Amino acid sequence: MKKSKKEWDRIYIKNLEVFARHGVYPEENKLGQKFLVNAVLYTHTRKAGLKDDLTKSVHYGEAAYFMDAYMKEHTFQLIETAAEQMARAVLLQFPNLEGICLEIAKPWAPVGLPLESVSVEIERSWHRAFVAVGSNLGERENHVEQAIQALDQCEDCRVEQVSNLIVTEPYGVTDQPEFLNGMIELRTLLEPEELLEQLHKIEQEAGRERLQHWGPRTLDLDIIFYDHDVIDLPRLQIPHSDMQNREFVLEPLAELAPYIRHPLFLKTAAQMLEELRSGKIS
Numbered sequence: 001m002k003k004s005k006k007e008w009d010r011i012y013i014k015n016l017e018v019f020a021r022h023g024v025y026p027e028e029n030k031l032g033q034k035f036l037v038n039a040v041l042y043t044h045t046r047k048a049g050l051k052d053d054l055t056k057s058v059h060y061g062e063a064a065y066f067m068d069a070y071m072k073e074h075t076f077q078l079i080e081t082a083a084e085q086m087a088r089a090v091l092l093q094f095p096n097l098e099g100i101c102l103e104i105a106k107p108w109a110p111v112g113l114p115l116e117s118v119s120v121e122i123e124r125s126w127h128r129a130f131v132a133v134g135s136n137l138g139e140r141e142n143h144v145e146q147a148i149q150a151l152d153q154c155e156d157c158r159v160e161q162v163s164n165l166i167v168t169e170p171y172g173v174t175d176q177p178e179f180l181n182g183m184i185e186l187r188t189l190l191e192p193e194e195l196l197e198q199l200h201k202i203e204q205e206a207g208r209e210r211l212q213h214w215g216p217r218t219l220d221l222d223i224i225f226y227d228h229d230v231i232d233l234p235r236l237q238i239p240h241s242d243m244q245n246r247e248f249v250l251e252p253l254a255e256l257a258p259y260i261r262h263p264l265f266l267k268t269a270a271q272m273l274e275e276l277r278s279g280k281i282s
Contacts, residue, residue, distance in 0.1 A: 008042040020071040033108045042099035079104045079120045087124040099125025129186040134220040140180040143219045150202045161185040163252035176216040183252035228263045
């Protein structure tokens, strides 16, 4: 289960001075100026500490050199963009990194007032998501496999686990072919709505047409869980609003993460599956 930031260890990089070319004004991009970078690297240092093994942690020297090079090799108008893009690049570069708190300060900001600096601070991290996959048109297994590959090839996603695929009866509209269903555990840098957009793109590439609610489809990808978040938007509900009534969701979910707990019902995937099968679900 994904740990909260309170459970992560921290490595600090303070006031890394970088001369780089970021700014709205052309002379800033041409002449450059000094920036200060502060970073908190969220990781787990226990294994490194017990074994005295740097490969189990994040090499703060390499991280500092990476950020220095990134700031110098790129040019952005906004320090907001510099922070966003560099945080993502650092998270992709260092496998043992769970998250980062990154501040970029601009001591020579051209605002015409006496100030010490202006800065932008952001926090970004990897997230754990469970995505249900299904298909009941065409080459079902091929559609599912292509979806898994597409997610794993997405730079901001890592496929961690894939359940066995099960053949299930259609849900809602029953006059259609049987489904092939499964579950994907995903590690992602994408925010929930960004992940939804990525899933819709993969569905469209598989020929998905939204002609009928609960109707037949070449590919169906639904976000079931995203960390422990509860999201209620017109186009996105997390946890999935009807997951507790769907055996074809709960069975592969319980295979991958039987003890993951629904943040509202406070029941594990295994408990919900058992209750659904026994007719006791509330």
